[in-house]
Amino acid sequence: MTPAAAVHTLFPGFPPIAPGHVHRWGGAAIAVARRSGLHREPLLSPAERRVVRALSARRQAEWAAGRLLAKQVVREFLSVRADEVEVLPRADGSPGVLVGGGPVPGLHVSISHTAGHVAAALAPEPVGVDLCATDSAAAVLRVAGHVLSPAEVSLIGTDRPDALAGAWALKEAAVKADRSGIFGAAARGVEILGLRPPVLGGRRRAMVWQAGDAVLALVLAQPAAPPRLP
Missing domain, CATH: 3.90.470.20 (4'-phosphopantetheinyl transferase domain)
Known part of the structure; x- marks a missing residue:
């Protein structure tokens, strides 16, 4: 079974989030x-x-x-x-x-x-939120080389629009929390270790929901610990 087929079989989709409520x-x-x-x-x-x-x-x-x-x-x-x-x-x-x-x-x-x-x-604490429409999956694939590592592409697959949208939303939410940009080294420095549940590298906690025709990602980036005094 190819990685993409495995994702299609095993990836159950993101939980829905009710609109209009906090x-x-x-x-x-x-x-x-x-x-x-x-x-x-x-x-x-x-x-x-x-x-x-x-x-x-x-x-x-x-x-x-x-x-x-x-x-x-x-x-x-x-x-x-x-x-x-x-x-x-x-x-x-x-x-x-x-x-x-x-x-x-x-x-x-x-x-x-x-x-x-x-x-x-x-x-x-520093927070980032991002919405990515599921019909943007083709656009995500076109720029995948800028934001996704080969290991992340293998993990996510290429045949699930919601998974691709979720990966993009996670990356963008993370760089917003980090106060950096989506393109360049910053996005590649955010490592996606899991998609459902979402797991990111570094001092980050994340969640992803399905919001109608879009995927919604929330990332909390804990501030770096202050340096210890000698």
Whole structure:
């Protein structure tokens, strides 16, 4: 039996995640929703609206949907009022959480989109979340050499769109948690040791779900231990 055939036989698919609810996993809070089902409540703050207006028309709806869902997760995670929460770009462009106009120390946020879905995650440790549509499997194969090692390709196989989407989502969620980029050495440095359940190398914990026509990955990257004093 070839590795791909073995994956097709043995890989049972990812567990589903219910959209529209805030779920807890490993100390993190995560939610996924259909973009068409997100209501603009709570409304974006004046600062968030200024960011939206500076974006292209194509990006405006995507950016707003991600922040609206992230704000929903923050409200439930911290038990604060809707009008207290903002999700604004930090100096490096990644999203940051503010409550009452000030940053929340030790709280990390990550946001991801596909054409039909949006996801957001919060955690007290570095976190990355990524959505990959299962119909993107062919595109994943085309760039597999940039992000997957031969051993990972053998493990994942090439005949399961959900497995390929899951592998890509895991890699991208991991480099988001690490605050690095998906292409180049960073993604190859994230080793996939298992897919269901997901197991990654390094100080990382991961989970993968099926979210409609997309696969959703959550990665928690524990901060490096401080150096010991001599």
